[in-house]
Amino acid sequence: EDQVTQSPEALRLQEGESSSLNCSYTVSGLRGLFWYRQDPGKGPEFLFTLYSAGEEKEKERLKATLTKKESFLHITAPKPEDSATYLCAVRTTQGGSEKLVFGKGMKLTVNP
Amino acid sequence: SQTIHQWPATLVQPVGSPLSLECTVEGTSNPNLYWYRQAAGRGLQLLFYSVGIGQISSEVPQNLSASRPQDRQFILSSKKLLLSDSGFYLCARQSSYNSPLHFGNGTRLTVT
Numbered sequence: 046e047d048q049v050t051q052s053p054e055a056l057r058l059q060e061g062e063s064s065s066l067n068c069s070y071t072v073s074g075l076r077g078l079f080w081y082r083q084d085p086g087k088g089p090e091f092l093f094t095l096y097s098a099g100e101e102k103e104k105e106r107l108k109a110t111l112t113k114k115e116s117f118l119h120i121t122a123p124k125p126e127d128s129a130t131y132l133c134a135v136r137t138t139q140g141g142s143e144k145l146v147f148g149k150g151m152k153l154t155v156n157p
Numbered sequence: 158s159q160t161i162h163q164w165p166a167t168l169v170q171p172v173g174s175p176l177s178l179e180c181t182v183e184g185t186s187n188p189n190l191y192w193y194r195q196a197a198g199r200g201l202q203l204l205f206y207s208v209g210i211g212q213i214s215s216e217v218p219q220n221l222s223a224s225r226p227q228d229r230q231f232i233l234s235s236k237k238l239l240l241s242d243s244g245f246y247l248c249a250r251q252s253s254y255n256s257p258l259h260f261g262n263g264t265r266l267t268v269t
Binding site for chain 2: 047070076077081086087089090091094132134136143144145146147148149150
């Protein structure tokens with residue numbers, strides 16, 4: 046069964062304290078890995094797509110990386126406005142059809 | 158524009174009442190459209206997706222249904238709501254093959 050696991054479930058950081066969020070996956074036929082940011086009461090906002098192991102994407106203080114088994118979202122010198130829930134999703138192929146499997150998310154709190 | 162309109166933003170309905178949630182999208186024609194439900198502590202659950210007018214695929218057997226009467230309109234319905242239907246309902250669009258999903262800001266449904 047396809048699975049996407051995010052860890053930790055919640056993380057508290059001080060402003061400027063860099064860290065990484067992990068998304069591990071067990072799927073058949075990876076077609077892409079997606080990172081989203083979700084603010085309370087809002088829909089997920091697309092951040093990155095990664096398609097192959099070794100690929101990296103950056104946006105401001107965020108950097109996403111991908112291996113054959115997991116992806117990391119590195120947050121460098123975070124600010125309070127980076128506080129949000131971060132979702133990881135993997136697109137897989139199974140039996141000729143595609144599906145998107147989401148992790149449960151990781152709630153990040155950055156204290157000033 | 159990737160704008161996705163969902164309404165209402167919040168809804169409180171009694172058990173046994175009907176439901177109609179509407180989603181309209183702007184931008185490219187013939188997008189793939191999706192309905193997801195997000196429950197606290199759980200990942201996003203795909204409910205329905207549509208690749209074109211009148212074409213609906215259901216992922217989870219339940220008392221909900223979906224329709225796509227126009228290219229950019231996607232409707233989620235129920236004839237009789239259950240308590241377990243409470244949750245955060247998200248509409249999403251996909252513009253082209255293997256592109257990321259973009260989400261609306263959701264409808265918070267509380268069934269009492």
